[in-house]
Amino acid sequence: MANAVEQRRTGEKGECDMKIQDLSVRHRLILNNIIMVFVPVLLLIIIGSTVFYGLRATGNFREREIELLWPEAGNSAPILMGLSHIFTNVDGGERESLGRHVESMEAAGIEVAVVRDGVVVYETVPGQARELIDTSYELASGEGNVLRWDDAGLVYRYVSKDKKSIGVAIGTVPFLIGRGFFPPHMGLVWSLIAIGVFLLAAAVIVFIGLLLVRRMTRDIVAPLEDLQHASRRIASGDYDTPVASCSTDELGETAAVFEEMRRQLQAGRKMRDAYEKNRQELFAGIAHDLATPLTKIQGYTGGILDGIAATPEKQKKYLELVYHTSQSMEQMVHELFLLSKLDLGKVDFQWENASLAPLLQQYVDLQKEALASQGFSLRFDDQLQSGESSAVVLDRIQFQRVLDNVLSNALKYRDSDNGSLTVRLAAKDGGYLIECEDRGRGVAQEDLGRIFESFYRTDKARADVAKGSGLGLAVTARIIEAMKGRIWARPAVPKGLCICIWLPTKQSFDESMKTGKVESV
Numbered sequence: 001m002a003n004a005v006e007q008r009r010t011g012e013k014g015e016c017d018m019k020i021q022d023l024s025v026r027h028r029l030i031l032n033n034i035i036m037v038f039v040p041v042l043l044l045i046i047i048g049s050t051v052f053y054g055l056r057a058t059g060n061f062r063e064r065e066i067e068l069l070w071p072e073a074g075n076s077a078p079i080l081m082g083l084s085h086i087f088t089n090v091d092g093g094e095r096e097s098l099g100r101h102v103e104s105m106e107a108a109g110i111e112v113a114v115v116r117d118g119v120v121v122y123e124t125v126p127g128q129a130r131e132l133i134d135t136s137y138e139l140a141s142g143e144g145n146v147l148r149w150d151d152a153g154l155v156y157r158y159v160s161k162d163k164k165s166i167g168v169a170i171g172t173v174p175f176l177i178g179r180g181f182f183p184p185h186m187g188l189v190w191s192l193i194a195i196g197v198f199l200l201a202a203a204v205i206v207f208i209g210l211l212l213v214r215r216m217t218r219d220i221v222a223p224l225e226d227l228q229h230a231s232r233r234i235a236s237g238d239y240d241t242p243v244a245s246c247s248t249d250e251l252g253e254t255a256a257v258f259e260e261m262r263r264q265l266q267a268g269r270k271m272r273d274a275y276e277k278n279r280q281e282l283f284a285g286i287a288h289d290l291a292t293p294l295t296k297i298q299g300y301t302g303g304i305l306d307g308i309a310a311t312p313e314k315q316k317k318y319l320e321l322v323y324h325t326s327q328s329m330e331q332m333v334h335e336l337f338l339l340s341k342l343d344l345g346k347v348d349f350q351w352e353n354a355s356l357a358p359l360l361q362q363y364v365d366l367q368k369e370a371l372a373s374q375g376f377s378l379r380f381d382d383q384l385q386s387g388e389s390s391a392v393v394l395d396r397i398q399f400q401r402v403l404d405n406v407l408s409n410a411l412k413y414r415d416s417d418n419g420s421l422t423v424r425l426a427a428k429d430g431g432y433l434i435e436c437e438d439r440g441r442g443v444a445q446e447d448l449g450r451i452f453e454s455f456y457r458t459d460k461a462r463a464d465v466a467k468g469s470g471l472g473l474a475v476t477a478r479i480i481e482a483m484k485g486r487i488w489a490r491p492a493v494p495k496g497l498c499i500c501i502w503l504p505t506k507q508s509f510d511e512s513m514k515t516g517k518v519e520s521v
Contacts, residue, residue, distance in 0.1 A: 083105075083147070086169060087167070099122070109171045110170065110173060113129035136157040136168040136170055153171055153172040156170070226244065230262075239265045290332075296325050297322050300319075304318050347482070352394070354392055354394055354396065376410075379422055383426040384426065391505065406421075406499055415495070431505055436501070439496040443497050448491070484512045485501060487499065488500050
């Protein structure tokens, strides 16, 4: 079943477009979750990058950043930020050059000098670091740290705790908070921008979410609804409508399994209908084949009772006819009972090892002399290689019944007073093939597949009941199937019918009894 589903799914795949639904449901869910996470992150990156590069485009990025975060500082923000970097550099927390951090201070006329562990690490005017430090002490006496910024200018001095490093900044820039790069109402502008960006991001996220939900509905919910409708159709007995599948994911595989189930149910219903038809034909056959001899018995006994058979000779003849007719009925009932037991698996087979060649030869030798007196020729043709074994496992009594039924069929339907049956034995397909070929009337091509059915006769009128009940070949087929073999019929050349029986070797039979399957080469 799995192979059939896979082949059908592969075939349907060529008819459907290869789209994202060909991914597994798990992978699609992962992809949708990634998109839901990725889109907000991407928006944050875009917004952050826009702000970052927008600030950089204004000049000094760090100064604009401080002004943006501290708008009350106005144009003094670059100087305050520069002093902070001097403090950090003196304490050893920042080893990089101060140049880019105090650039705005120096542009405003403030000179900077930093000495760490007795070494000048930065000075605005080369060679003026010591002089600038002395000037800081002149302008602001004392040994401690100083930050004075008034109308006279700026004096800043910071000495490290171990007294080994010092940083100073001195300039005539008066303390005045003027207008910065951004306008005074920039806070409101930024608030509006933030709200707009938030609303835009929310709209984009909602839009992407709706697209993903729509895709999920189309790729997952819709196929599930189709499967639901298909299961309801199947539950209501509609086995003729195919279950469509246009994807290779779990849903597509489930749909393919549903389709395989539908086909099996459809085949089961057809088989059930065929069984019902056969059952009806079986009952009709039983009724017909019992009614015909009963009518004969009724006629013969009526003739005796009515005095038609007035003489002892006629009465004896009528009674003999009644006796033979009742024997035919008994034989038919016996075969019908045996057929029923074979169908139910209630026949107790006595399995034994046997060699087909001597068994068939013995059967032919026992029958051919009596048949020759009736103008019927029976012979055995052993086509096995010299010394080749023909070991099989069979029930001798039931196998004898098979041969008797085949021979009886050849005798009943011979074309004239003379007839023949050739029994051939050959190795084939990992087993042994027995061909029973007669030169009788043969069977039409359209009837070859039905001659092993119960009560089936090529004589559609079913008038010649004396020639058999139509159960012999049906019983033969059930016995061969129980022996793990196969049976079929084909036309003989130039005329007649050939019944072919294939039996597995002893080894194959033993394996089949363990696995329930016969492997033929």
